[in-house]
Amino acid sequence: MRTGSEPATARSALRARFWLCVWGLVWAVFGTAAFALAGRPGWAAACGALWLVATVDMTLILRHIRQGPHYQPGRAVPPYRPPESGPPFPRPPRHRHP
Numbered sequence: 206m207r208t209g210s211e212p213a214t215a216r217s218a219l220r221a222r223f224w225l226c227v228w229g230l231v232w233a234v235f236g237t238a239a240f241a242l243a244g245r246p247g248w249a250a251a252c253g254a255l256w257l258v259a260t261v262d263m264t265l266i267l268r269h270i271r272q273g274p275h276y277q278p279g280r281a282v283p284p285y286r287p288p289e290s291g292p293p294f295p296r297p298p299r300h301r302h303p
Contacts, residue, residue, distance in 0.1 A: 223266050230259040 236252035 219266055219270050223263065223270070226259055226263045226266060230256065230263065233259055 233252050233256035237249050237256055240246075240249035240252055
């Protein structure tokens with residue numbers, strides 16, 4: 206059901222973000238090691254900075270997952286209730302044909 210308040214009540218797919226973060230972390234570690242062995246310190250530092258960002262992001266994602274269903278709802282958690290004030294605009298009248 207669309208309520209018009211989706212940006213305010215949107216939920217993040219934390220498990221998908223977690224696996225994308227793992228994928229990025231693996232490539233950042235690989236890039237850091239490969240550029241360090243190839244003698245490219247600038248690129249190794251850039252990959253190391255990306256490694257740090259991915260690690261911090263993974264830490265925050267895991268923290269939100271562990272906080273429970275408010276932050277990572279499962280199939281058993283119902284969607285948010287629509288606002289009590291009603292829809293933001295009136296619905297068009299329904300026409301009945303004989």
